[in-house]
Amino acid sequence: MSPRRVAFQVSTRSPEEILDVTDKVQGAVRELGIEDGFVVLFCPHTTCALTVNEAADPDVREDVSSALSALVPRIPFRHGEGNSPAHLRAALLGPTLLLPVEGGRLSLGTWQGVYLCEFDGPRRRSVWVYPLAAR
Amino acid sequence: MSPRRVAFQVSTRSPEEILDVTDKVQGAVRELGIEDGFVVLFCPHTTCALTVNEAADPDVREDVSSALSALVPRIPFRHGEGNSPAHLRAALLGPTLLLPVEGGRLSLGTWQGVYLCEFDGPRRRSVWVYPLAAR
Amino acid sequence: MSPRRVAFQVSTRSPEEILDVTDKVQGAVRELGIEDGFVVLFCPHTTCALTVNEAADPDVREDVSSALSALVPRIPFRHGEGNSPAHLRAALLGPTLLLPVEGGRLSLGTWQGVYLCEFDGPRRRSVWVYPLAAR
Numbered sequence: 001m002s003p004r005r006v007a008f009q010v011s012t013r014s015p016e017e018i019l020d021v022t023d024k025v026q027g028a029v030r031e032l033g034i035e036d037g038f039v040v041l042f043c044p045h046t047t048c049a050l051t052v053n054e055a056a057d058p059d060v061r062e063d064v065s066s067a068l069s070a071l072v073p074r075i076p077f078r079h080g081e082g083n084s085p086a087h088l089r090a091a092l093l094g095p096t097l098l099l100p101v102e103g104g105r106l107s108l109g110t111w112q113g114v115y116l117c118e119f120d121g122p123r124r125r126s127v128w129v130y131p132l133a134a135r
Numbered sequence: 136m137s138p139r140r141v142a143f144q145v146s147t148r149s150p151e152e153i154l155d156v157t158d159k160v161q162g163a164v165r166e167l168g169i170e171d172g173f174v175v176l177f178c179p180h181t182t183c184a185l186t187v188n189e190a191a192d193p194d195v196r197e198d199v200s201s202a203l204s205a206l207v208p209r210i211p212f213r214h215g216e217g218n219s220p221a222h223l224r225a226a227l228l229g230p231t232l233l234l235p236v237e238g239g240r241l242s243l244g245t246w247q248g249v250y251l252c253e254f255d256g257p258r259r260r261s262v263w264v265y266p267l268a269a270r
Numbered sequence: 271m272s273p274r275r276v277a278f279q280v281s282t283r284s285p286e287e288i289l290d291v292t293d294k295v296q297g298a299v300r301e302l303g304i305e306d307g308f309v310v311l312f313c314p315h316t317t318c319a320l321t322v323n324e325a326a327d328p329d330v331r332e333d334v335s336s337a338l339s340a341l342v343p344r345i346p347f348r349h350g351e352g353n354s355p356a357h358l359r360a361a362l363l364g365p366t367l368l369l370p371v372e373g374g375r376l377s378l379g380t381w382q383g384v385y386l387c388e389f390d391g392p393r394r395r396s397v398w399v400y401p402l403a404a405r
Contacts, residue, residue, distance in 0.1 A: 002170065004269065005235070005237075007373040018160070036274065036292035037270075038310065038400070038402070040173065040233060040235070042235055042242075044243065044244025044245070044247065045244055045246075045247075046187075046188050046189040046195075046244070046246050046247055051314050051364065052360050052361075052364075052365045052366075053357055053360065054316040054357055057351075059347075059349040059350070060316075060349050060354060061353075062348055063347045063348055063349050063357065063358070064354065064357055064358050064361055066345055067342065067345060067347075067354065067355070068341050068358070068361075069293075069339075070148050070345050071206060071341060073202050073205035073206050073341050074200065074309070074326070075201055075202060075205050075343035077194075077198045077201075077202075078194040078197055078198055079192055079194040079198050080192070080194070081169050081192075082330045084194075084195060084199065084202065084250070085311045087189055087195050087198065087199055088198070088202045088213075090188065090198050090326075091186045091187075091188050091199055091228060092202075092228070092362055093361060093362070093364075094173055094186065094188045094228075094229065094364065095247070096187075096189075096234070097366065098233055098310060098366050098367070098368055099143070099282050099312070100275070100310070100312055100400055102275075102400065106390075107312075107398075108151065108314065109314025109315055110311075110314070111315075111316050112314065112315075112316055113214035113366070123226055126284070128215075128235065128242075128303055130173070130269060131270060132173070132236055132267070132268060132269055132270070133268075133269070133270040133401070133405040134274065134400060134401060134403070135307075135401060135404055138345075139306065139372070139404065140372075142336070157369070170403075175308065175368060175370070177369070177370055177377075178379075178381055179378065179379025179380070179382065180381075181322075181323050181324040181330075181381050181382055187385040206341060207337065207341075208340035208341050210336055210337060210338050210340050211335075212333045212337075213307050213333055214327055214329040214330050215296055215327070215329070217330070219329075219330060219333035219334065219337065220337070221309075222323055222324055222330050222333065222334055223334050223337045225323065226321045226322075226323050226338075227333055227361075227362055227363070228320045228361060229321065229322075229364065230382070231322075231367065231368050231369070233368055236319070252331075263370065263377075265308070265370055265404060266334070266402075266404060266405060267308070267402070267404055268405040
């Protein structure tokens with residue numbers, strides 16, 4: 001019987017960083033035995049997020065990370081930990097991804113990869129990965 | 136037989152407000168009889184949205200709400216109702232959430248809660264809740 | 271047997287544009303034979319995205335499109351193609367939608383429609399559409 005959930009971990013090294021986790025997600029798809037259907041990714045943290053974007057040029061990741069940082073408004077925040085800008089960006093990108101799997105492989109567009117976006121690092125982060133059958 | 140969909144309502148009290156609806160979602164999970172799988176939340180409105188973020192300190196909700204308001208660009212809008220900034224924020228956060236359920240309980244990270252984000256209140260809002268089996 | 275995936279195409283005509291694709295999604299729901307459950311939309315591109323928002327007044331689409339453009343920070347970008355602002359907006363809105371279907375029809379709120387958001391057009395864009403059973 002296939003497992004119902006697996007998890008993988010990544011260690012971020014900077015306060016703000018976008019990490020390519022496509023290979024880790026593909027490894028989880030294999031471990032879960034998903035042939036055709038979907039994989040659900042869930043990020044159990046409140047200051048990092050998951051997204052899909054261009055995997056070809058690493059500059060895209062750096063640009064998106066810098067732009068997400070720059071778009072945080074310069075307003076006074078109340079939360080004592082001082083990481084409200086990280087919570088904002090996590091909410092904007094969201095904690096879940098639902099991705100198609102075909103023939104045992106993540107089915108992404110030609111230029112797409114899966115990213116974990118760190119907004120309050122460096123930290124050790126987990127991603128929970130679940131199988132989801134189409135029908 | 137378990138129901139196919141339930142809904143819950145909340146009343147917002149301000150133009151902009153982030154409400155913790157974790158208990159309402161957990162109640163719907165129980166009512167739908169979801170043991171292991173997922174719950175799908177759908178917000179049938181165009182000026183509010185759903186997200187997951189920190190539940191421990193209510194200041195985080197206020198900070199995220201204020202920051203979402205402050206990041207709306209100061210440009211002229213065409214829509215006659217004057218609530219285009221609310222539509223923008225609803226699009227940024229999105230109308231759906233797909234959340235894991237394990238052992239009859241929402242499976243969230245330690246600090247996470249589920250939020251309804253009001254951008255054009257006060258209003259009465261509905262959230263539709265659906266069960267989704269893993270396989 | 272119903273197909274496992276269909277796709278539809280749209281041609282955008284401007285660098286930035288939000289297109290109503292509700293009818294195309296409804297057509298795919300019919301073609302896939304989904305009666306009750308969900309439809310999953312996946313955008314295999316890195317400079318466009320999918321969202322749900324108001325379908326009644328087309329001005330809302332134009333306002334949201336303009337506001338998304340205006341909120342891109344004016345910072346230097348590294349990516350040589352010059353379309354990092356498009357990648358940022360695609361990440362903010364996200365590449366997938368999970369929408370409920372009831373009685374063979376997309377189950378949306380009164381004012382909602384499904385949109386493809388172009389951030390680096392004009393281009394020919396595809397949307398992949400998958401059925402997903404509730405249980």
